[in-house]
Amino acid sequence: MNDLITSKTLPLWAAARSIYGCGVECLSAKNSQSLVPRILPSGEFSFGTSLIFSPKSFVKVIEGGFALPKIRYFLTAPTGTFRSVINLARVGKVYRSPSQIKEIHGMLNGSLEAICCYLNHHLVAKKAFHDESSRTLTFEIKGMQRKWLIKMDGSNGWQVGACSSLDRASACLAFNDIEVAKNAALGALDSWLSLTNAEIILSGRIPLLDKFGYVSRIAQNEVPRPGR
Amino acid sequence: MKRIKSDLLFQNANRVIPTGIYGHMAPGAGLPLDFPHFCSSGKGARFTDVDGNEWMDFMCGFGAVLHGYRHEAIEQAVQKQRELGSVFNQPHFLMVELAEKLVELIDFADWAVFAKNGSDLTTWAIRVAREKTGREYIIKAKGAYHGVDAWCDPGMGGRISSDREFVLEFEWNNLQQLESLLVNHSNQVAAVILTPYHHASFGPSELPSVGFWKNVEMLCKQHDAALVLDDVRCGWRLDDSGSHNYFGFCPDLAIYSKALGNGYAISACVGKDKFRTSAADVFLTGSCWNDAYAFSAALASLQISRENLVAKSVLEKGKYFCSKLEEVGQEYGIKLKMTGVPSMPYPWIEGDEDLYQIQGLCKFAAAEGLYFHPHHNWFISNALSYEDLDQALFIAKKALGKFVEQ
Ligand SMILES: Cc1ncc(COP(=O)(O)O)c(C=O)c1O
Numbered sequence: 001m002n003d004l005i006t007s008k009t010l011p012l013w014a015a016a017r018s019i020y021g022c023g024v025e026c027l028s029a030k031n032s033q034s035l036v037p038r039i040l041p042s043g044e045f046s047f048g049t050s051l052i053f054s055p056k057s058f059v060k061v062i063e064g065g066f067a068l069p070k071i072r073y074f075l076t077a078p079t080g081t082f083r084s085v086i087n088l089a090r091v092g093k094v095y096r097s098p099s100q101i102k103e104i105h106g107m108l109n110g111s112l113e114a115i116c117c118y119l120n121h122h123l124v125a126k127k128a129f130h131d132e133s134s135r136t137l138t139f140e141i142k143g144m145q146r147k148w149l150i151k152m153d154g155s156n157g158w159q160v161g162a163c164s165s166l167d168r169a170s171a172c173l174a175f176n177d178i179e180v181a182k183n184a185a186l187g188a189l190d191s192w193l194s195l196t197n198a199e200i201i202l203s204g205r206i207p208l209l210d211k212f213g214y215v216s217r218i219a220q221n222e223v224p225r226p227g228r
Numbered sequence: 229m230k231r232i233k234s235d236l237l238f239q240n241a242n243r244v245i246p247t248g249i250y251g252h253m254a255p256g257a258g259l260p261l262d263f264p265h266f267c268s269s270g271k272g273a274r275f276t277d278v279d280g281n282e283w284m285d286f287m288c289g290f291g292a293v294l295h296g297y298r299h300e301a302i303e304q305a306v307q308k309q310r311e312l313g314s315v316f317n318q319p320h321f322l323m324v325e326l327a328e329k330l331v332e333l334i335d336f337a338d339w340a341v342f343a344k345n346g347s348d349l350t351t352w353a354i355r356v357a358r359e360k361t362g363r364e365y366i367i368k369a370k371g372a373y374h375g376v377d378a379w380c381d382p383g384m385g386g387r388i389s390s391d392r393e394f395v396l397e398f399e400w401n402n403l404q405q406l407e408s409l410l411v412n413h414s415n416q417v418a419a420v421i422l423t424p425y426h427h428a429s430f431g432p433s434e435l436p437s438v439g440f441w442k443n444v445e446m447l448c449k450q451h452d453a454a455l456v457l458d459d460v461r462c463g464w465r466l467d468d469s470g471s472h473n474y475f476g477f478c479p480d481l482a483i484y485s486k487a488l489g490n491g492y493a494i495s496a497c498v499g500k501d502k503f504r505t506s507a508a509d510v511f512l513t514g515s516c517w518n519d520a521y522a523f524s525a526a527l528a529s530l531q532i533s534r535e536n537l538v539a540k541s542v543l544e545k546g547k548y549f550c551s552k553l554e555e556v557g558q559e560y561g562i563k564l565k566m567t568g569v570p571s572m573p574y575p576w577i578e579g580d581e582d583l584y585q586i587q588g589l590c591k592f593a594a595a596e597g598l599y600f601h602p603h604h605n606w607f608i609s610n611a612l613s614y615e616d617l618d619q620a621l622f623i624a625k626k627a628l629g630k631f632v633e634q
Binding site: 058168171 | 235239257259265422540581587603
C-alpha cells in the first residue's frame, strides 16, 4: 500500500487514518473496525470492507462535516457498509463538537495518527525524523492517566499507541487540562502563546518537539477537516 | 519570579511578530515558564526584565557581551561617535582603524572586512573559498551552527533540496571521516569550516582531541581546501588574538562577531593574503554595515580585552566557577559536568540524554534569579567578580537542594 501513498494522496490518507484513530478511542472495538482505512489501487479510499469513496467525494464528506451526501454507497447496501457509514457519521459528530473526555481523546489520537502518516510518508518530515528513530515522544493531559506514545516501530514506521504513565520518552508534550487538549486537537490553539501561559508544557529533547511541531503544522495545513 | 508584563508583552508580540520571539530566544527554545520573555536594562553582569526582576547573567546576550552590559569605556567611545554620526555615503575612517587593529592583532590576518552578523560572513567566507578554489563542496561538522543561511541553519522551513547539495558533514573529532570526504570528493572541496571546538546546543561540548587541529590543517593543505575558522562564538573568550592561538593552529580565513562589539552589531572576517583577490571578487555590502558606532565599540572592546587580558580572565573565572559548581552537584549526588572551555561552559548531567534533569535544575536556578540556560553553552561575563561567582554558587546550591528535594 505504501506505493499508493504519494504526496497527492497523503493528505487524504492522513485524514482517513485520523478518522480511524478517533474511532478507536470513541467507539467499540467492533465499530472502530468498520473504519479501518485502505487506499485501493484505483486511488479510492475505503473504510471497513466496502465503504468506498473517490478522493473527490471523500474530501466532500470531510469538509461537509461528515454529513454524507445522498448516499449511493449503501444502495447496494451490505450491512458492513451500513455500519461503516453510521460509524463515520459518529466520528464526524465528534469532529464537529467533541464534548466527552473519550471524544477529546479520540480527536487527539486522530491528530497524532495523521501526523504519524506525515512522519512516515512526507518527504520533508521523513528527512527531519531520519536520525530520530531511536527516540520517542509522549503526549499527556495533566491529571489524566491516559498517555500517548509515538515511536518508530520497525517496518510499520512511526506509530502512535498508548503507554503507561511511568514511561518516560525522549520528549514530552503535556496539555494543562482537557480543554487545552480539545482546542489543540481542533487546531484552535495558538501554540506559541500556549507555551508561555502554561497551557502546553514541553520537556525533554526540545529539538525533537520542534521537528514534530513543524511536521504537525504541515499536516494541519494539508489534511482536510470538517468546516474547511 | 514575577512574570506579568513579560507575558502581556508576549501576547502583543505574538500578534505582530510570527512566533512572538523567533530563533534561539523563542520561548520554546528555553524555559518559557521560568525565563522572562523581554528585558529592560542591564549593567555589568546583571540584567533586569520587564517585570523588574533582577537576574545574574550567565548568557551575556548569548555571547554578544563580554565585558558586561553597558561597559563604561565602550559606552563612552560610542557616545563620542554618536556626536559625529554612524552611517554615511562613504565608510567612516574608523573602519580602516579597526581593520588595521585586527590585522595587527591576529597573526595570520592580512586583511579584514566587516558586516553585522556572524552569518553574513560565514556565508561570505565560504563563497570566497569557492571563488578562490573554483570548487563547490564545503565540509562542516555535524550539528555545528554557522548561522541562519540555508546551507547551515538548524530550522526546517524554507528549504529547497539544492540548498545543501554541496555541504558535506563529518562527526567532530573524526579525522578519518573528514579525510574520506576529502578523498572521495577530491579536487571538489572548497573549504572546511569549523568552530574552534564543538559547542553544539542540546549536548555536551567537545574539545578537539589531541592532534585534531594539526591534522585538519594538514588535510586542508593536502587537498587545497581553505580552512575557515568560525570564531563567531568563541572569539575573545579563549584568546585575545583569536581562538586558533588557544588550540595552536592556523586557519586561512576566520570570522568573528558576538563579543567583538560587546553588544554593538558587528562582524568581521579576516584572511590571508592569498585570499585577497577572491575576497575582492565576492560582492559584499549591507545597508548599515559601515556603522561607525559599531566600529568604535569594537575598537574599545578590543583594547579592553588586550589591556585587561580578558580572555585569560574569563577562562580563570569560568574555571573557578565550573569546578565549584561541579562540587555542589556532587554534594547532591548530581553528576554535573561543565563541558567545553570554562569561559563558555555547557552544563551536562551524566545520563541525562533527554535533558529532563538539566531543565529541572535550571528551572530552580531561574526561580532564584540565576539565568542558567538548559540547552545552550553559558558565557562567563568578565563583569562577574569572584564575589559574584561565590554568590551565584551559593544560590545555585540552594536551587540544587530544592531540585533534588523535588
Ligand atoms: C559559531 C557560530 N557561528 C555563526 C553564528 C551566527 O552568527 P549571527 O547570529 O551573528 O548571524 C553563531 C551565532 O550564534 C555562532 O555561534
